[in-house]
Amino acid sequence: MRNQTLLQYFHWYYHDEEKLWQRAASQAASLKETGITGVWFPPAYKSTEGANSPGYDCYDLYDLGEFDQKNSIPTRYGTKEEYTTAINALHEQGIIVLADVVFNHKAGADELEKVAVRRVAEENREEYISEVFEIEAWTRFTFPGRNGKYSEFIWDKSCFSGIDWAEDLQETAIFSIQNEHGEGWGDVPSKEMGNYDYLMFNDIEFRNKAVREELKRWGEWYYESCGIDGFRLDAVKHIDSDFLIEWVDHLKAKFNRDFFIVAENWVIDDVKHLRDYIELTGGKMQLFDSMLHYNFYAAGNTGNEYDLSKIFENTLTESNPQRAITFVDNHDSQPLQAMDSYVDFWFRPLAYALILFRQQGIPCVFYPDLYGAEYTDHDAEGNEVHVELIGVNDLPLMLRIRRDLAFGFQRDYLDHPDCIGWTREGIPDAAGSGLAIVLSNGGDGAKKMEMGKGHAGKIFVDALGHRAEEIAIDENGWAEFFCNAGSVSVWVIKAG
Template identity: 75%
Template structure:
């Protein structure tokens, strides 16, 4: 089986003239040739701003760019038929498709309702700062543009546990909806801010059995309509794990299919939260290794002051490699976003080497690292800021090396603060496989490493082209491998 390599095929500011669904379909053969085995696509359904929305302020899960709602028929990325064509094009290249699912909240309701609420302290969601009173809030979703097609379910105040806007008061706050399911928040994995059930917009009430059943029906319809291979679940630390386990088990049983599931539990303080989530969900989901992302960011900022021998410490890939999705950045951490922690450009090739060429984890490439990106948004001071993200020239090569050569027993040489390396011995099924990797965040480096006696006498060269010498593996399977300062070299057999 070939190594898995994923790509997040979008970023927050996707603004190219070509609609994304059309680009996906056109680029599918290129992705296949690069070694991509799975594509994570952005939310495909209608959001509050119609054609202008990224997709995470979701309005109607059943509108995939088919109905005239929120001032547009298509979504930001195109029409429904273009989405289905993109999925088909990827499948024709044997590429897995992952759909982005936003279950935490809805936004852009169609009608007002009178709703009993209590105000909640913004820094402690467990602290109520008012008695029960009534507000007018946008909590009723009727989807008039869809007219009941696919589902006649009406979302109302009983379907939500909290909201952030009182229309009659013209006030933004966190309001806990007082309904028949109790005055408190749901039990969720995150205890940040006391209880982090409420994140934004209309927070979905999973204690309502009608809501759970509607989302199961939607899951069935979505799979039957789109035929995706798995799901990326947004903001799971704010969602009842009891519901997510129930939904995933339902989908698996309904279709007798093992869906590929990735959950986004954004943790940057202690990996124990990611490990606990795996326990709670009993390994049903892969998790993005946000702690490794943070290590990469810190390393890129610190330069040669960062101890590379500790780069994998306090990460998910260290303890649960089979459930870890490794990545450098995503749409939340890119420049000008709230969670901005973008790995510096000089370090990105090194970090990609560490996720693409090692045995542990499944790597996920970020769209701008392949295509680049230019956009403008407001900075922290409210001023316009222009951003240019440059594509990583060596990225396609690194991905192809992963596809063709990065197999077999791994020997680690993570034994120096500024120069680390590892080897992959290769496997018999892939005669030319086997690599040696050396990287440095300081001066040029060298590592004496064992690649295996099966390579004795072979000549190795730097596939990256940064080092020009040829290295012969000795009779015991050892050699000294080199890299340039602040760089990475990947040594492969010369006849590859």
């Protein structure tokens, strides 16, 4: 009996002196103690910038920090040996590990090829704005530093459906590659911009059977080499969903095990797109609930003007909680990133209460909220900006409360625009379990809520220490619980 809690163990700018894999190995025991049951690691393979990239501009999927390629042997996060050591250390603590899989694109090719292309309109990828012509493009990947170890597969122009750079013209544009697999784009879930198959770099051509087979072989090799427990699939709305189903099913059959699969389908407007993707993929994957994140973002920005009773409206957590991975922020939404929508600091403890203490969804904690982060980058206007993300002070305690006490029947009191709450009744198998949550985005809050008759006469205290009262549950299992203005209180059975 455990509450699952994931940790995104990185952020976009992680480049600390202590390599990430080494840090994870040294912290494995403390992560277990905190209540973390699963860790999502960043892309572990070599990128176009070697040790200077977060990894999403992936070059060689087989180079996990083992070969001298792109001016380094290790990746930003360390070597292959350090990676597998970290995985083993986490496994020894009963913590599962999710590998980040970037299948949409490759980057940093080794050789030029002459490629037949057509230009397409930026805002409508279905609209061609040129006839077929030939360019020189970086589309041939030979991985000379690896020299055929693990795989001799060569990626060439037949393996890609589009590219964004013509070397001979020194021109950036979106070029649709005209190959034997069809002149148009692949069939992908997103119809944004007409067809959102093309996102960036060298767009992988999933209509090429050789490509699909190579990626399945890589999946086998990755599991056999590293022993990971599941995968976070990047940018799935840009990828042929039939291939992803084929890939997941292949690994499941090959190794006779269910892998934990969570897909990133970033949606900003309508939860229907998330529900449709679950149906399209037969419920084989969990999805990050980006719609809940945007509700948190709006709540943080608008203060007491936000109606808290609607915090779960238009979210996957509301409509399909069994498939929802809930989160407050991630590497895409952190400050200075393309989808910067960082939840305001005052609301972060409230948001974490909303994902950690409820039955619905599996929460995923963001690295800076536990450890903090500091970095410098440029904003959209080119100005240098220094960012300091402060950890959420109450988060380690909240995680331990989730681990030990957040069990049992849930009663909701999401019935007021400025103050909401809920209770968890607890279970016999978890001694002292059960809790009551009250949070407010306005003045001091109070909610009369039911804990259940089994708690009659028990004394509850605010585990976070924000309120000093001791609250007695009446003979019918009810009590009035409180919280401070713009804050959250977590009421638990008084020890002793």
